[in-house]
Amino acid sequence: RAFHTSTSSKLEHDTRSRLNCLRSSTPYQVARSGSASAMADCMQEWPEPIVRVQAVAESGLAAIPGCYVKPPRDRPAQQHLAAAANALREPSDDSIPVIDLGELLAAGDGRIDGLITEAVAAACRDWGFFQVVNHGVAPELMRAVREAWRGFFRLPISAKQQYANQPRTYEGYGSRVGVQKGGPLDWGDYYFLHLAPEAAKSPDKYWPTNPAICKEVSEEYGREVTRLCEVLMKVLSASLGLEEARFQEAFGGAECGACLRANYYPRCPQPDLTLGLSAHSDPGVLTVLLADEHVRGLQVRRADGEWVTVQPVRDDAFIVNVGDQIQILSNSVYKSVEHRVIVNAKEERISLALFYNPKGDVPIAPAAELVRPDRPSLYPPMTFDEYRVYIRKNGPRGKAQLEGFKGQAVPGTGNK
Ligand code: OGA
Ligand code: NI
Numbered sequence: 001r002a003f004h005t006s007t008s009s010k011l012e013h014d015t016r017s018r019l020n021c022l023r024s025s026t027p028y029q030v031a032r033s034g035s036a037s038a039m040a041d042c043m044q045e046w047p048e049p050i051v052r053v054q055a056v057a058e059s060g061l062a063a064i065p066g067c068y069v070k071p072p073r074d075r076p077a078q079q080h081l082a083a084a085a086n087a088l089r090e091p092s093d094d095s096i097p098v099i100d101l102g103e104l105l106a107a108g109d110g111r112i113d114g115l116i117t118e119a120v121a122a123a124c125r126d127w128g129f130f131q132v133v134n135h136g137v138a139p140e141l142m143r144a145v146r147e148a149w150r151g152f153f154r155l156p157i158s159a160k161q162q163y164a165n166q167p168r169t170y171e172g173y174g175s176r177v178g179v180q181k182g183g184p185l186d187w188g189d190y191y192f193l194h195l196a197p198e199a200a201k202s203p204d205k206y207w208p209t210n211p212a213i214c215k216e217v218s219e220e221y222g223r224e225v226t227r228l229c230e231v232l233m234k235v236l237s238a239s240l241g242l243e244e245a246r247f248q249e250a251f252g253g254a255e256c257g258a259c260l261r262a263n264y265y266p267r268c269p270q271p272d273l274t275l276g277l278s279a280h281s282d283p284g285v286l287t288v289l290l291a292d293e294h295v296r297g298l299q300v301r302r303a304d305g306e307w308v309t310v311q312p313v314r315d316d317a318f319i320v321n322v323g324d325q326i327q328i329l330s331n332s333v334y335k336s337v338e339h340r341v342i343v344n345a346k347e348e349r350i351s352l353a354l355f356y357n358p359k360g361d362v363p364i365a366p367a368a369e370l371v372r373p374d375r376p377s378l379y380p381p382m383t384f385d386e387y388r389v390y391i392r393k394n395g396p397r398g399k400a401q402l403e404g405f406k407g408q409a410v411p412g413t414g415n416k
Contacts, residue, residue: 043167043168043179043389043392043393044166044167044168045166045167046166046167046176046179047179047180047181047182047183048181048182050164050174050175050176051175052157052160052175052189053175053185053186053187053188053189053264053265053266054153054157054189054264054266055157056068056266057266057267057268057269058266061269062269063269063270064187064268064269064270064273064274067182067184067185068184068185068186068187068273068274069273069274070184070273070274070275070278074275074278074279075272075273075274075275076271076272076275076299076307076342077307078272080299080307080309080342081271081272081342081344095310095311095313096123096127096129096130096131096300096308096310096319097119097122097123097126097127097129097130097131098130098131098132098133098313098317099116099119099120099123099130099131099132099133100132100133100134101116101132101133101134101135101136101231102133102134103116104116104231104235105134105135105136105231112234112235112238112244116235117235117238117239118239120235120236120239121239121240124236124239124322124334125333125334126303127300127302127303127337128300128321128322128334128335128336128337129300129310129319129320129321129337129339130319130320130321131312131313131317131318131319131320132228132232132317132318132320133313133314133316133317135228135318136224136227136228136231137221137224137225137228137316137318138224139315139316141217141220141221141224142221142290142315142316144213144217144221145217145218145220145221145290145352146290146293146350146352147211148211148213148214148217148218149191149214149218149262149264149350149352150350151210151211151214152191152208152210152211152214152262153189153191153262153264153350155210159210160173160208161173163191163206163208165192167179167392170192170392171192171193171194171202171206172191172192172206173189173190173191174189174190174191174192175188175189175190176395177392177395177396178392178393178394178395178396179392179393180393180394180395183395184278184395186274186275186276186277186278186341186396187265187266187268187271187274187275187276187343188263188264188265188266188276188277188341188343189263189264189266190261190262190263190264191208191260191261191262191264192259192260192261193206193207193218193259193260194257194258194259195218195219195222195226195258195259195260195354196222196226196256196257196258197254197255197256197257197359200257200360218260221260221352221354222258222260222354225258225288225318225354225356226256226258226354226356228288228318229256229258229285229286229288229354229356230248232286232320233247233248233251233285233286234247234248236322236326236334240330240333240334240370241369242367242369242370246367246369247285247326247329250329250358250362250364250367251285251325251329251357251358251359251362251364252358252359252362253359255359256285256356256357256358256359257284257355257356257357257358257359257360257384258354258355258356258357259284259354259355259357260352260353260354260355261352261353261355262350262351262352262353263276263277263341263349263350263351263352263353264348264349264350265277265297265341265343265348265349265350265351266343266348267343267344267345267346267347267348268343268344268345269345270345271342271343271344271345274343275340275341275342275343276297276340276341276342276343276349277340277341277396278340278395278396278398279301279338279339279340279396279398280338280339280340280396280397280398281323281324281327281336281337281338281339281398281399281401281402282321282323282324282336282353282355283323283324283325283355283357283384283387283388283391283401284323284324284325284355284356284357284358284384285322285323285325285326285356285357285358286320286321286322286323286326286355286356287320287321287323287353287354287355287356288318288319288320288353288354288356289318289319289320289321289351289352289353289354290318290351290352290353290354291310291312291319291351292349292350292351293312293315294347295344295347295348295349296309296310296311296349297309297341297342297343297344297349297351298310298319298339298340298341298351299339299340299341299342300321300337300338300339301337301338301339301340307340309342321336321337321339322334322335322336322337323336323355323357324336324387324401324402325357325358325364325384325387327402328364328365328366328378328379328382328402329364329365329366329367330366330367330370331366331367331370331371331375331377331378331379332366332378333370336399336402338398338399340396357384358383358384359384360383360384360385360388361383361385362383362384363381363382363383364381364382364383364384364387365377365379365380365381365382366378366379378406379405379406380405382405
């Protein structure tokens with residue numbers, strides 16, 4: 001599985017000088033954020049030249065540059081790293097709950113079985129994560145979209161640079177999240193696109209033309225997974241004792257958004273020092289992850305604080321997690337759970353995350369039905385467009401972001 005190496009000497013020169021600058025950067029130094037106007041300015045461009053993690057990985061360095069080195073408390077445990085590299089499908093006691101949607105989808109009468117809502121409620125309360133099987137998305141489509149993106153990431157870097165993204169929209173080929181100079185970097189490259197609603201869809205210039213099938217197959221996949229999200233929204237609403245349509249309506253009805261993030265985690269010479277993606281919760285409503293069929297890497301923080309490596313039960317299972325918007329709408333009955341990605345020295349890893357998001361301009365606040373005198377509203381109304389600005393500026397920050405908004409609920413909504 002050798003990569004093509006770049007033939008462009010200019011690119012090689014750039015990469016070398018950027019690697020030199022990375023070598024001299026201080027480990028885990030985080031810059032302080034500036035004023036609001038400085039924030040707006042810095043969102044136009046990256047604070048430092050972008051280095052593709054693929055380039056660093058292929059440069060053959062034995063030690064990773066300091067900017068990828070995490071503080072000791074954030075580093076993965078040795079036994080997890082060893083297990084991730086051999087994607088064994090051994091049964092495990094602590095695997096996240098599996099929800100079978102087969103009967104619900106086959107019944108087609110829109111009636112949601114109490115067993116399913118109970119299982120989903122328990123998964124959301126205990127884990128914030130669950131796997132779904134018999135979800136209606138064709139395995140061939142899942143395979144095709146996975147192969148399309150694998151094909152893209154295996155192209156030489158020079159063929160991908162034309163899609164280099166900017167922090168203003170993030171659309172395209174990226175290697176960092178967050179615009180703070182000297183901020184920590186993760187061991188992964190990605191590709192980000194808007195799929196829905198139609199008006200927000202990424203224009204053609206942002207779509208890879210190679211592999212030729214990439215756009216078509218991603219669009220089809222986006223439609224199918226969005227349909228699945230609409231079903232899951234009904235189940236989630238019902239699981240909280242709300243009208244089935246309640247969630248969908250609160251998040252903007254038919255105009256909810258969908259974005260695709262294809263993640264590429266190259267092999268890493270020192271996986272014990274870094275992360276493919278730092279701990280974060282997802283800002284949107286739901287995330288549907290198609291994980292690599294061979295290599296594990298996703299870890300979920302369990303209620304007791306331990307990191308648990310997710311093992312998909314089947315190649316065609318989806319890993320679903322609730323995002324910050326569900327925590328807000330449910331008034332924290334369901335919590336978006338922290339997760340992160342570990343990398344390994346033997347195998348690269350690919351994953352596809354479909355983010356189902358609220359319509360951008362709808363204020364989201366706890367549902368009135370879930371606000372009571374003994375459980376006051378925990379969050380002030382905020383649109384997703386507003387919320388996302390913070391995430392995009394700061395990069396992955398565990399759950400600090402959402403916690404920061406807590407307790408700012410406006411008077412009259414039942415908040416103290
Ligand atoms: C994400 C994410 C997990 C993975 O893209 O938000 O959490 O396994 N990805 O790549
Ligand atoms: Ni995530």
